Amino acid sequence: MFATLLAIWLAFACAPQNAPERPAITVSAAVSLTTALTAIAQEYARAGSGTIRFNFAASNVLARQIVNGAPVDLFISADAAQMDVVARAGLLREQSRVNLLTNQLAVVVPNDRQRTFASINDLAGQAYRRIAIGDPQAVPAGVYAKQYLEREGLWSAIEPRVVPSASVRAALVAVESGAADAAIVYRTDARVSTRASVAWVVAADRGPRIVYPAAIVRTSTEPAESQRFIDFLRSAAGARVFERFGFGSAR
Template sequence: MVATKSLARCLLLIVVASAKLNAASISVFAAASLNESLKEIAAAYEKQTGDKLICNFGASSLLARQIEEGAPADVFFSADEAKMDALEKKGLVTKGTRKSRLSNALVIVVAREEGATIRTPQDLASDKVKRLALAEPRTVPAGIYAKEYLQKQNLWPAVEAKVVPTENVRATLATVEGGNAEAGIVYKTDAAISKKVRIAYEIPPKEGPSIAYPMAALQGAREPEGAKRFLKYLDSAEAGRVFEKYGFIVRE
């Protein structure tokens, strides 16, 4: 009996050791707006699999450029299709791994305390808004989406001079939180995490741009199989529930 128990313990230790040896260290480059949701998903995934996830969050444009320049990334999770398209055209995306499962919405935010009174997008052109924070509208997805919407509403000429460009959508949020802009346009998911701003206007999906978050494994990945495993988990119902908790729209 003692020998049997000892053998069982030895076998268990071997299994655990083997799992640790086979565990992957997966580098994930992800849009800044995915920060909280992806960290929660990563913690659950690591606990289940033993794999280690190293997440690098930032503007999708910056991350894509880093990948083009050879940064060691296994998975790219972008906030727009264009950045993934550019990498795919350069042969940097592993075929058959790309999928767009998430969407989001744009909102206009103001400071929670004594913020500007904004009831319609047209109020952004009024004197009550002297500075409008946007993620860099030439390169960063959140800013590109915001500019697209403002152009569609014929508001861009009236607000362009007011724009305070920021590095990414989280920096846009911080700009409004700090009182350095009377209003900002961010993702609904970002507004939800802040206690210092409130949503003044939610842009109806039918009026706003089509927002998508493509994810894919990358060519030259150090952990190609680990990347595919994690992508499969990101496509699971379990991960989907976490994304929905943080306000993302999950497409099945």
């Protein structure tokens, strides 16, 4: 079953009255892109470029949906590994695959703590008994978090306290709701939260390289429209919106 977690229809209200109707496309995208892609799709609609249907979820969930036959035109993953799952199933138009965006990790804590770490080693302190991260066996944000903690020599100390989450946004919600004392999420997710504060940002040269690839699904019924949207995402207009939400360009 194609379980759409969030669908956003952006139609032609902003398009010229006499503009020809363009086909709609379905984009399955990593949940960490929800806010930025919603804003970009609004820009796209204002340009009269058509309708985008979004399906936002953890990248591993999206990859599984596509492999199981979900009707998707374009896949944007939070890591190469989940894009490769779809590629190995023979379900990508490989020539369309591009690295779209970059991101960084950040540690967030509830607002009422308002504390800044002196170093990432603070996360191993007794104040942080429940640490939410995406499932480190499947969710890209969790995989990245584990890689970083292993590199810092902290994984063995922190692993018993880890609260695996179904997505990076679920890890953020765990902190916002008080179910976790801290979470490792993307910097971009931390920026949109009003109930969690950033305690530590992982420097780009210390953390894993976080890249979001995009590719058209082989079974897409609208490959040309999907390519138009990829081109828009990579345009100066798209880059400005992504930058506003804290993403970097992978170009």
